[in-house]
Each structure stands twice: as C-alpha cells, then as structure tokens.
Amino acid sequence: MSTDSIRQGGGALEDIVSLAPIGEPRRKITVASLREKKLQHQPITCLTAYDYASARLVDEASIDIVLVGDSLAMTMLGYPDTLSVTVDEMLHHTRAVRRGVKHALLVADMPYGSYHVGADDAVRNAARFMKEAGAEAVKIEGGEKRADLIRRVIDAEIPVAGHIGLTPQSVNVMGGYKVQGKSLAEIEQLMRDAVALDRAGVAFLVLEGIPREVAAMITAEVATPTVGIGAGPDCDGQVLVFHDILNLTFTPPAKFVRRYGDAAKLITDAAQSFREDVISHQYPLDNESYHLSKETQQALETVLERKRGMRR
Numbered sequence: 001m002s003t004d005s006i007r008q009g010g011g012a013l014e015d016i017v018s019l020a021p022i023g024e025p026r027r028k029i030t031v032a033s034l035r036e037k038k039l040q041h042q043p044i045t046c047l048t049a050y051d052y053a054s055a056r057l058v059d060e061a062s063i064d065i066v067l068v069g070d071s072l073a074m075t076m077l078g079y080p081d082t083l084s085v086t087v088d089e090m091l092h093h094t095r096a097v098r099r100g101v102k103h104a105l106l107v108a109d110m111p112y113g114s115y116h117v118g119a120d121d122a123v124r125n126a127a128r129f130m131k132e133a134g135a136e137a138v139k140i141e142g143g144e145k146r147a148d149l150i151r152r153v154i155d156a157e158i159p160v161a162g163h164i165g166l167t168p169q170s171v172n173v174m175g176g177y178k179v180q181g182k183s184l185a186e187i188e189q190l191m192r193d194a195v196a197l198d199r200a201g202v203a204f205l206v207l208e209g210i211p212r213e214v215a216a217m218i219t220a221e222v223a224t225p226t227v228g229i230g231a232g233p234d235c236d237g238q239v240l241v242f243h244d245i246l247n248l249t250f251t252p253p254a255k256f257v258r259r260y261g262d263a264a265k266l267i268t269d270a271a272q273s274f275r276e277d278v279i280s281h282q283y284p285l286d287n288e289s290y291h292l293s294k295e296t297q298q299a300l301e302t303v304l305e306r307k308r309g310m311r312r
C-alpha cells in the first residue's frame, strides 16, 4: 500500500478494532433469545443508537438490543420533542445503524403519526422499516388500546416491541413528562396494558417512567421480557439513551440516568485544542503533510528556475 494512502489501513474500522471480548463467540440476538434470557434470569441490555459509528460501538460492546429511538428527534435533530420526526427521517437513521450492527437485535421506533391513522397504515409503515432499513422489529407506544393494531402488524410477520407507562408521543395528553402509574386506577390500567400486549405477542415490553413496584408486578405477570427505563431494577432488562449516558443532551439528566462518560467534555476539549493548534501554527506539522518525491521536486525546481530566467 502507498504510504500516502489517505486512510491508513484501508479505513475499515473492523480491521483495526474489535471490542468483542476475546474468546467469547457472540451469538446473534433474536426475539427468541430475549425470551430465553428472561427465563434464565439473564439481564437484557438495550441502548439507543442513531448512526453508523455509535451503532458499531454499542454492538461491539455486546449490548443485546440496539434501538433507533424516536428520541433521535431531540438528540440528533434538535427538535423539542419526538412528535415531529417523520418516517423518512427514522428510516434514514435506521439504515445507517443497520450498517453498524452485526449481533444485536435492531429495533426501530415507529414515529408519531405512522400508526395512529389505522392498522393498514401501521402495517405499511412497519414493513418499510423492515424492507427499506433492515430493522428486525418495530416499537409502538401505547397499551390495551393498541393491542389489536399490534396484532395486525405481528400478523404481517413483523415483530413488535410494546412501550407503556410514560410514552413520550403522548406528551400533550399526559400534560408533560410525568411518572405514570402512581394511583391505584393508573396501576390497574398499566396492568391491563401489559397483559393485553403480552397476549398480542410483543417481542418485549418497554416500561418507561413508572414506580419500581409496578414494574416489578408487571415483570412477574407477563411472559414477554420487560425492558425498563426509569422503572427500577426489577425489570428483565434496562434501556438508556446513548446521549444521556454520555452527557450529550445539554440538559440536566433525569433521576434514572447514570452518566458513564463525558463526551461533551471530550468533544469540546478536542475542538478547542484543534482551534488553538491551527491559530498558533502548530497544526499541521511537517510530518502530517504529504511531500513530493525528490525527483519530482528537482524537476519542479528546474521548471521554476527556467520560468524565472524567462521573466528576467
């Protein structure tokens, strides 16, 4: 290979780094393996990812489920909530994530409006995530009232993840992002929601923003694995948002968020150091520059000398 190759090593990240623990062959995660994990009491891990690089890193960290959440409306696109993100925007990000994920189960969120008009519409949009973006399941918010619609999507051979409790697409109905399931009536409704989705055959059930005690009851009641976010430690698994765990949200974290790194500091420090190096002429250095060969340099000198001579 030429030493002047722009991308040393050919540029394929997989040739350079693999974070998979050595000696542990990784199995492809499927809907069936999630059920198996619940039966074996093995915690299920899920993180969101929205682009190729983050998807690769999350997948190579052996996370079970990669979720292209509609939270990308805020984290990636700067919208104030999840409501305005479109199917086409979700597909665009899901395709990028698909290219980065090898082993995890790839789940895409059905955005607001893509399943609210009717079941035909829901099946058509869900099929786009499978056919056009390579998703292996879609996620739909809502409980009992969505059970028939979810059954229709599953009948079209599309695995569906449920999502109950604090469902961000219902922010206007809920009157804000509030913990759900705090009164006896709300607990009863949540139990009905969970059982209805379990009977409909969801691949797993996201429990968001509900008391630990309620999440524990649901988890004990349903056969489908529960994956909690702000729902306490008794769920079958946990999901967090990629940008939350890395301090990339520009807002104070919710109570349940644990920060595992500070990418905001890392990126700011790197950008500032780059700027300082450029304005102080410390970047690029000679050894970071391309050079002519000796022969070409000599030939160029001769040409330039001749031109200078003609001008005199």
Ligand code: KIV
Pocket: 048, 068, 069, 070, 071, 072, 109, 206, 208, 229, 239, 241
């Ligand atoms: O959109 C999302 O990121 C989600 C998770 C919070 C479960 O739905």
